[in-house]
Amino acid sequence: MSNREIAPHTRGESMFVGDLPDPPGLLHAAVLASPVPHARIVRLDTTPAAEIDGVECVLTAADIPGENQIGGIVHDEPLLAEGAVHFVGQPIVVTIADTPRRAREAAQAIVVEYDELPGIFDPRQAAAAGSLIVPSRTFSSGNVDEAWASCKVVVEGHAESGGQEHLYLETQAALVVPQEGRRLRIVSSTQAPTAVQRIVARVLGLSMNDLEVDVARLGGAFGGKEDQATPWAAIAALAASILRRPVRITLTRGEDNRMTGKRHPYSSDFKIGLDAEGRILAYEATYYQNAGAAADLSPAILERSLFHATGSYFVPNVRVTGLSCRTNLPPFTAFRGFGAPQAMFVMESAIVRAAEVMGIPPKVIQQMNLIGEGDAFPYGQRAQEGNARRAFNEVLERYDVASLENEVAEFNLSHTLVKRGIAMMPVCFGISFTSTFLNQAAALVHVYTDGSVSISTGAVEMGQGVNAKMLNVAAHSLGVDPERIIVETTNTLRVANTSPTAASSGADMNGRATEIACRSIIERLRKVAAEILDTTVDQITIVNDRVMADGKTSELKWERLVSEAYLRRVSLSTQAHYATPKIHFDRETEKGEPFAYHAYGSAVVEATVDCLRGTYTIDRVGTVHDAGRSLNPLVDMGQLEGGLVQGIGWMTVEELLFADGRNLTDTLSTYKIPDILGVPEIEGHFLEDADNPNAVMHSKAIGEPPFMYGIGAYFAILDAMKAFRPDRKTFFHAPMTPERVLMFLHGDRLQASTEEIAEAATVFQR
C-alpha cells in the first residue's frame, strides 16, 4: 500500500506556502517582537520604520479593524501587544515591505521603550501567586485518603519534564491574496483552517464567508500549527486587507522558535501506594503545567494529562490535580501527546521509585497493574479491550525480554566503565478530542462524468499520511481503482466548520465521513446499475471498477455506469458529516466516556551508558503496537517509528532552556533533535487480530500514541546509571542530558551533595 504524496516530495516538486509563485504585487510582512518578558510599553515610535525605502506600511494594534483578540478557549491573547508585553517574542508591530529583508530591517528600526515589570517563569511560583489560566481541576476515583492505610509501601517524589520545540522543518507561514470586494483568500500552513477563518474574521471585523482558507500540506506540525499558525495568517490578512495587495509572511527559524509555543514543561509531585506484591492501590499527583503567558490550548492539554494520569494501569484509588500556571513565557501549546506524555512520565517515575524502594524490577509492578478489559479509568470509562496486557506480553515474548535482562546483567558484571540498561514502556491513549463537540468531521465527494473522483475533507495533510488513508477509504468504499481518485487540498469553501487535524483523530473521523459520502453515491449508482442490468439493487456490488451483478462480473464498467447515471440525472456528488457516537463527558463530576476507544502498545528500550564520559546511546527499541486493522501499514509504521524517535528526543537530547524568559535554544545549533546517527535500531510490530469496531474500516488512530514509547529511553538510561551507582537515589528530571548523567555518576567528585548537584544542574534552566 503506497502513499502518493511521496513521489513529488522526493523530486522537490511538492509546494509549501513559501514555494508558491509570487502573485503580482506581493509584499512581505515581518514582526517586531518583545525583547523583554514583562513590561509596560511606554513609548512606541514607528516612524523610523515607515521612512525606509520599500516599506509600504507599519501596523500596530491601533490598526486592527475588528477585535485584537486571537484567544480560542480563553480570550486572553491579543494579536498585537497593546500597552504591555507578557513574553519575549510577543508580536507588537507588523512591518510590510517589498522584500522580507527590508520588512525585517524596518521592524528593527522601530523605537520602543519599556518599563520592565517582574516576570514569573516557574509554574510553582505562578501557582503560589495565584496566577492560574483557569481554576484547577481534580479527577478522583475510589478513596485515596483511606487507601494509604492499607498500602504496604507508600513513596512520594517529584518529577520534572522539560518543554519541547516542535521543530517542524517548515516554519510558520501564510500567504493572503485579496479577492473581489473585501474578501480574502488565505493560504496558511495550519492544522486548523477553520480556526484561522474564525479568528481572522474576528480580527478584521469580517464574516467567515468573506474568507477562504486553503491548505495543501504542512512541512511538519506535530501540534505546533494547531492554534499557533493562526497569528501569522491573521497578520498577513490584516496587512493584505488594509493594503489590498497580496502579503506573505514566513518566519525565520529564530523568530519561530522565539515567538511560538512549544510542549508544556511540567513540574509534578506524586505519591503512590502499593501492597506487598506490588499491586498499586492508590495514586495521587499534582501537575504544575507551565502554560506561558496566554491560555492557548493549555486547559485542554491539562485535561488530557488528568485523563492519562494513570498511564496504562488500573489504579482503584486516584486523586490527580492539575494547575495551569500563567508565566511570562511564550504560550505553550499542543504537541503530539497533548499533555499525556507529561502525566505518563510522572506515573512511570512513581513506579520506578516504588520499585527502587521495594527492591524489585519496575517491570514487575508494570505488568501486575496493566489495565484489563472492563477495568475503569479514574474518569469512569471502562477499558473495552485487554490490549494493554496483550501488547506488553507480546513484547516480552517477541523480544525475549527475559534473555535481554540476563544479557544486560552479565554485561554489567563484566564491564566496569560501560553499563547497559533496559526498560519497558506500556502506552494507553484515549482517542477522541476530549472536548466532545470537536468530534465531528465532513467530506465532500464528487464523481465526474469521466469516472474520476475528487475527495475533500476537513483533514490537513502534514506528513501523517491522512491523504493516503482517505484515498484508501474512498477506493475501498467506491470499489474503484485508487488511480481514479484525487484527494484535494483542505479548503473552507469545500468543507466548512472543520475541527483541527489533531488528537490523532483526523483519519478516523474524516475517513468515516468519506466512507459515508462514498457509500451514498454508491447506493445511487447501484440503483442505476440495477436498472441497466435489469436486476435488483441488492444483487449489485462494485468491485475493481466493475459492476458485479448476481455474483458475476457484468460488462458494465465504472465509467459507463457513471456516465449513465449522469444522463439519468442522478447526483454524483455528496457531502457527508460524521459525529463520533456515544462519547460524552461531564466536567462537573469529571466522569464520562470521553473516548471512542483506546490505543495500546508496549515497548522495550535498551540503552548503554559510557560511565566515564556520561554519554549514552539508545541501542534498540522493540515495540508491539495496536493499530487496529491498519488502514495503511506503510503510513502507520512511519508514525510508529517517527513518533517514537520524537519521544526519545524529548526524553534525551532536546533541552529547551530559558533564562529570564529568553529562549536560549532558538536555533538548530543550540536545540538538538535526534539525527540519523543517534537513533536506535527500531523494530515495529503491529498487534495482530486487533480489529477495532469503533473506527473506520476497523483501524485505530496512531498519530500520538507511539510518541510515549520514548519515555522508556529515560528509564533505560537510568537503569544503566543505577548499575554504575547503585548507592545513589534516582531522580526524575527529563531530558536526561549528558550533563545530568555525569552529575549523577560523578558529581560527588566535586564534593557536593546530590541535592546541590541536582540544583546546580537546574538553576541555570530557570
Added chain:
Amino acid sequence: MLRFALNDGLVEVEASSGLPTLDYLRDEAGLTGVKHACREGDCGSCVVLLGQPENGAMRYRAVTSCLLPIGALDRHHVVTIEGLNRRNLTPFQSALDAEGASQCGFCTPGFVVSFAGFLLTAERWDEQAAIEAVAGNICRCTGYASIIRAMASTLDRIRNRIDPAEPRIPALVRKTLLPEYFLGIPDLLANLGPAPSKKFPSPSQVMVSGGTDLYVQRLDELVTSDVFVLPPSVETPIRVDDIHIYLAGAATAEDMKTSGVLAERIGAIDRAMSLMGSLPIRHRATIAGNIVNASPIGDMTVILLALDAEIGLIVEDTRRSLPLRDFFLGYKELDLRPGEMVEWVRITAPGDAAVFNFEKISKRTHLDIASVNTAASLRLDRGRIAHACLAAGGVAPIPMQLPQTADYLCGREPTAETAIMAADVARSEITPISDVRGSAEYKRLLLGQLILAHFNVLFDVEEGLVKEATA
C-alpha cells in the same frame, strides 16, 4: 559577472558575491525544491552539489547553500534536486517511495541530494558510509528508520552492478541514478574559460573562507556585500617535509579527516574529525576559518593547540608566524592585523613514540557543538611521559592549552593514579562559565573525566580508574 553551470545549463549572474546561493536558487532561479529550515547549516534541507573539474574529472561535494556565497560558484557546476530528477523516479527516489521514507516531505529533497553526493564519491557501497553522508540532513517526521532502509535497498540494487573502480558518472547515468546531461558538464565548463585571477582583497572587503560560521553570524551584512571569496581548497591542502606537517589555511575539515599524512603521523584524526560537523559543513569549513572564528570551542583549533601548532599569517607580501597558543588574546580577540590571512598552520611531525587522542562531549553525540572538547598529545620515553601537550575548549574564554596539567604529567608514568591527579590539576586551571552547553560545574567535572578518558584510550587504565571510583 559570475558564470557557472546550474543543473543542465550555463548561467551568467550579476550579483553581489556575498549573496547566499540559497537565495539566488530560490528567489532568482525559481528552484524551490531547495528548501531552508535553519539557515545555519544544521538541517541539510538546502544541500546542493558543488562540482568542479579535478584531475580531468568532475568532482562533486555536497554543501549547504545557505552558507555558500554565490561568489564561490564561478566556473563551478551547481546541482539542485531539480537537476537530479529524471523523467521517472530514480532508484533512490523509488526506494524512498516504497519505504514510506518521506512524510511531510520538507527535508526529502535534501536527503536525495546528499545521497547523490554519496553515490558520486563513495569508495565502496557501504551502508554506514551512506548514513554518515546524509547525517547532516535532519528529518523530524520519520525517525530515519525508513530512510536507512531506502538507502540500503538502493545500495543492494547497485552493489553488483556498479564497480566502485569504474568511472563513476557514466556508471551512475547508465543505471538511471543520474541524468544524462552530467556527461556533458566538463565540456560546458571548459567553454567558460578560466576564472579571472584573484588578487588580494580590498581593505573594506569581508573575506569569506568556508563561510560556515560567518554566514551564521553576519548574514544580513554579507547578503548585499561584495565579499572576497577565498579560493577553495588548494591542490595539496596537507603536506609533510622532514620536520613539519603543513596544513594550508584553506584546507577543509574534510581534507583533515581524509588526510593520509595526518592519519599516519598522528592517528585518531578520522574519528576526531567525524565529530566535527556534517559532511556538507566539513566540505567547506576551513582550518583558517575555525581558528580565526576564535570560538572557545573550535574542534580543529583544540586539536592543533594540543599539537602545539604554529600559525603563518600573510598580508600582501608580508609574512609572520607565531605559536597558535599566542594567537588567542581573549574572548573572540586575536593577534590578527588588518588584511592578514592565515596562510598555513604547521605542526612538528610527531615521532614514533608519540600518541594523540581527542575527546568531545556535546548534548547530541554527533554534529553538535561541544560542551567541552580536549586533545592530548603525549610522548613516552622509557615508560614515562617525556613530553605532554594538552588543550581544551569550552572551559575558558579562549581555546586553551593546559600547561599545568602538562607540567604535572612530565616525568610520570601513564597510570590511573597519574590520570586522576592530572584530572584534578586540569580542573583547577580552567574558568568555565554556565551557558547553553552546560553549567560551569558540569564542564569542570567533564574536563576531568575527559583527561581520564585520554589515559584510558591511550594506556588502558580502566582497572585503576574503577578501583579509584569504587574506593
